[in-house]
Amino acid sequence: MAPAQRDAERTRAELLAVATEVFAESGYSGARVDEIAERTRTTKRMIYYYFGGKEQLYLAVLEQAYLGIREAERAIDVDHTDPVAALRQLAELTFDHHVTHDAFIRLVAIENIHRGEFIRRLDSLRTVAQPAVTQLDGILTRGRAAGSFRSDVDALDVHLLISSYCVFQVANRYTFGYLFDVDLDSPDRRAHLRAMIGDVVVAWLTAR
Numbered sequence: 208m209a210p211a212q213r214d215a216e217r218t219r220a221e222l223l224a225v226a227t228e229v230f231a232e233s234g235y236s237g238a239r240v241d242e243i244a245e246r247t248r249t250t251k252r253m254i255y256y257y258f259g260g261k262e263q264l265y266l267a268v269l270e271q272a273y274l275g276i277r278e279a280e281r282a283i284d285v286d287h288t289d290p291v292a293a294l295r296q297l298a299e300l301t302f303d304h305h306v307t308h309d310a311f312i313r314l315v316a317i318e319n320i321h322r323g324e325f326i327r328r329l330d331s332l333r334t335v336a337q338p339a340v341t342q343l344d345g346i347l348t349r350g351r352a353a354g355s356f357r358s359d360v361d362a363l364d365v366h367l368l369i370s371s372y373c374v375f376q377v378a379n380r381y382t383f384g385y386l387f388d389v390d391l392d393s394p395d396r397r398a399h400l401r402a403m404i405g406d407v408v409v410a411w412l413t414a415r
Contacts, residue, residue, distance in 0.1 A: 222254060222257060226265075227268045227272065230314060234320070240261050240264070269326060269329065272315075275308060280297065280300065282300065290350030298405045298408045302372075302404050355413060365412070369404065373404065
C-alpha cells in the first residue's frame with residue numbers, strides 16, 4: 208500500500224472515530240462539523256473532502272457502528288462448536304460488545320428518536336444485519352437436530368431477546384442505577400449480568 212493511501216485511510220479512520228464520539232454525545236442535530244474538525248486538528252474542508260458533508264459523515268458513522276457487532280460475531284466458530292455452547296458464546300459476546308461500545312448504543316437510540324430516518328438510506332445495512340440471523344439460524348438448526356433445542360422459536364426471536372437485554376445494560380444504566388441504587392458497571396455486577404443472559408437464552412431454548 209502506498210504511503211499516501213495509508214495516510215488517507217488513517218485520516219478517514221480518525222475522522223470516523225471522533226465523529227462517532229461527537230454524534231453519540233450530541234445526536235445528529237446537536238453535532239457540529241466544526242467540533243469534529245477541531246478535535247481531529249483538521250478542517251471542515253477536509254471532512255467534506257472525505258465524506259461529502261455532515262449527513263454523509265453521520266451515515267458512515269452509523270454504518271461502521273453496525274459493522275462492528277457483525278465483525279465481533281464472526282469470531283464464533285459456529286460450525287465446530289456445540290450448539291448450546293455456541294448459543295451461550297453468542298449471547299455473552301453480544302453483552303461484551305454492547306457494554307464496551309456505549310457509543311453504538313447511543314447511536315441506535317438517536318436513530319430511533321429520528322424514527323429510523325437515516326438508517327433507511329443505508330440499504331447496505333440490511334445485508335450487514337442478515338448474517339446475525341443466519342448465524343443464529345445455523346446454531347438453532349444444529350441444536351434441533353441434536354435434540355437440544357425446542358422447535359417453536361426462530362432466529363429472529365433469539366436475536367431480539369439477546370439484543371434487548373444487552374442494549375438495556377447500556378441505554379438504561381443511569382436511570383435503572385439511580386432508581387434501584389445499583390451500579391451496573393461494577394465488575395461483580397457485570398459478570399453476573401453477563402452470565403445471566405447466557406443462562407436465560409440457553410434455558411429458554413432447551414425448555415421442553
